[in-house]
Amino acid sequence: MRLSRFFLPILREAPKEAEIVSHRLMLRAGMIRQEAAGIYAWLPLGLRVLNKICDVVREEQNRAGAIELLMPTIQLADLWRESGRYDAYGKEMLRIKDRHEREMLFGPTNEEMITEIFRAGVRSYKDLPKNLYHIQWKFRDEVRPRFGVMRSREFLMKDAYSFDLDADSARVSYNRMVVAYLRTFARLGMKAIPMRADTGPIGGDLSHEFIILAKTGESAVFCHKDFLDFETPAEDVDFQDPAALQAIVDKWTSLYAATEEMHDEAAFAAVPEEARVSARGIEVGHIFYFGTKYSEPMKAVVAGPDGAMAPVHMGSYGIGPSRLAAAIIEASHDEAGIIWPDAVAPFRVGLVNLRPGRGLRRRLRRSLRQAPDRRRRCALRRHRRAPGLEIRHHGPDRPAVASCRRAQGTEGRRRRAQAARRGRGPDAEPRGGFERDRGLRRQAPLFLRHARRQPGIRDFLEASSAGTTSWRPARRREHDGSRACY
Ligand SMILES: Nc1ncnc2c1ncn2[C@@H]1O[C@H](COP(=O)(O)OP(=O)(O)O)[C@@H](O)[C@H]1O
Numbered sequence: 001m002r003l004s005r006f007f008l009p010i011l012r013e014a015p016k017e018a019e020i021v022s023h024r025l026m027l028r029a030g031m032i033r034q035e036a037a038g039i040y041a042w043l044p045l046g047l048r049v050l051n052k053i054c055d056v057v058r059e060e061q062n063r064a065g066a067i068e069l070l071m072p073t074i075q076l077a078d079l080w081r082e083s084g085r086y087d088a089y090g091k092e093m094l095r096i097k098d099r100h101e102r103e104m105l106f107g108p109t110n111e112e113m114i115t116e117i118f119r120a121g122v123r124s125y126k127d128l129p130k131n132l133y134h135i136q137w138k139f140r141d142e143v144r145p146r147f148g149v150m151r152s153r154e155f156l157m158k159d160a161y162s163f164d165l166d167a168d169s170a171r172v173s174y175n176r177m178v179v180a181y182l183r184t185f186a187r188l189g190m191k192a193i194p195m196r197a198d199t200g201p202i203g204g205d206l207s208h209e210f211i212i213l214a215k216t217g218e219s220a221v222f223c224h225k226d227f228l229d230f231e232t233p234a235e236d237v238d239f240q241d242p243a244a245l246q247a248i249v250d251k252w253t254s255l256y257a258a259t260e261e262m263h264d265e266a267a268f269a270a271v272p273e274e275a276r277v278s279a280r281g282i283e284v285g286h287i288f289y290f291g292t293k294y295s296e297p298m299k300a301v302v303a304g305p306d307g308a309m310a311p312v313h314m315g316s317y318g319i320g321p322s323r324l325a326a327a328i329i330e331a332s333h334d335e336a337g338i339i340w341p342d343a344v345a346p347f348r349v350g351l352v353n354l355r356p357g358r359g360l361r362r363r364l365r366r367s368l369r370q371a372p373d374r375r376r377r378c379a380l381r382r383h384r385r386a387p388g389l390e391i392r393h394h395g396p397d398r399p400a401v402a403s404c405r406r407a408q409g410t411e412g413r414r415r416r417a418q419a420a421r422r423g424r425g426p427d428a429e430p431r432g433g434f435e436r437d438r439g440l441r442r443q444a445p446l447f448l449r450h451a452r453r454q455p456g457i458r459d460f461l462e463a464s465s466a467g468t469t470s471w472r473p474a475r476r477r478e479h480d481g482s483r484a485c486y
């Protein structure tokens with residue numbers, strides 16, 4: 001994608017309303033735009049990130065055996081009257097009337113609707129267990145929407161709903177989601193800790209919130225520090241093996257971890273002092289087991305092995321991809337901007353040709369376009385040999401920048417020093433590399449920036465006029481950073 005053809009409305013100044021860093025950076029980098037209080041448009045750059053988050057969420061849900069569907073955003077009020085929540089939900093629910101004066105609402109969550117879909121299609125215990133999910137926009141009329149997409153009124157949610165015959169098998173479904181969540185957040189480059197939580201208006205008696213530790217988190221959280229070193233469940237974990245799932249969940253719930261509402265001073269005091277972590281956290285996921293709370297009033301019943309009809313045991317499992325985009329930035333940024341985890345970086349590499357018209361950029365772009373995604377790195381490496389092109393592949397945690405001129409100097413010095421050490425004398429011609437290719441000096445320097453290290457603001461500005469810009473002070477900062485890479 002050429003940046004000159006992309007739509008990237010960046011802001012030079014930090015908007016005053018942005019109180020936290022993720023909100024500020026998302027606005028400035030042209031990822032989102034506020035359309036009304038707590039309602040945001042996702043601009044192309046932001047949407048790329050949001051979609052990548054959803055891809056990871058979806059893959060892990062599917063791996064755990066959940067099945068995707070898509071329910072509408074607008075729901076009938078009558079459905080909510082069946083569960084008794086229409087009046088109970090209060091002002092957070094956006095209530096609407098259609099032209100026939102029929103009462104509708106913009107869904108804040110989907111327990112009622114999925115129960116209705118389930119009861120229409122499943123009659124027997126033989127069809128269980130089932131876990132159905134969708135990724136859909138929700139609306140909750142929060143009193144005080146704030147922090148951008150972190151606490152917005154309209155937000156994206158992946159919500160899954162499990163259906164089981166009894167409490168024991170519902171527990172297995174719950175465990176499946178715990179493991180899927182641990183994997184999801186780890187793949188997004190974050191450590192999320194499951195903490196026992198209050199069930200709130202969803203109801204029920206077993207619930208965990210998945211919390212990312214971040215300075216600007218909305219709530220105070222308390223946990224054992226060993227959580228930070230726990231290993232993420234492997235990709236080949238057997239979701240059909242209840243014992244294996246239970247073992248993982250036991251491990252991840254064995255130590256103290258609680259949000260402010262569930263905090264128990266006495267229990268926390270029992271944790272060795274050096275292992276106590278009191279921090280702030282962002283809730284990125286929330287799971288519930290609520291038994292027959294909805295299936296009973298809504299008559300979602302199945303015939304058991306003995307032929308008797310019984311209400312199904314249900315759980316619901318939410319992740320907020322739009323909040324996650326902000327949470328990732330809170331957890332991963334520095335003074336120069338966002339540091340994207342590989343999995344969600346909007347672009348993999350950024351190229352800036354400092355001398356236009358040489359065809360280099362075109363050649364490189366062509367080969368990048370042709371290379372399948374996972375082979376792009378190889379394509380980059382291959383081009384390292386092309387004259388006039390300096391491309392260094394940098395490990396995922398090394399912000400990378402290199403230009404020919406720079407590389408030559410540094411490389412040359414290093415090779416000279418090596419040659420001297422090997423007894424060929426300080427003046428010996430260094431072998432190989434850039435020095436060997438004397439033509440290089442005359443070639444166009446090409447600037448490569450690992451796009452995951454994407455400050456998003458000034459650098460993108462420069463990049464968008466690629467080919468006509470020269471070094472600018474902003475680059476020098478990057479340039480200095482690159483020294484460490486040699
Ligand atoms: N106002 C919001 N803005 C953005 N994301 C939200 C918002 N409310 C909830 N989410 C996301 O949806 C997930 C599930 O929400 P849920 O637990 O049902 O809501 P709540 O935390 O308000 O009880 C949360 O973990 C969070 O990631």
Ligand SMILES: [Mg+2]
Binds near residue numbers: 209283285286
């Ligand atoms: Mg919650």
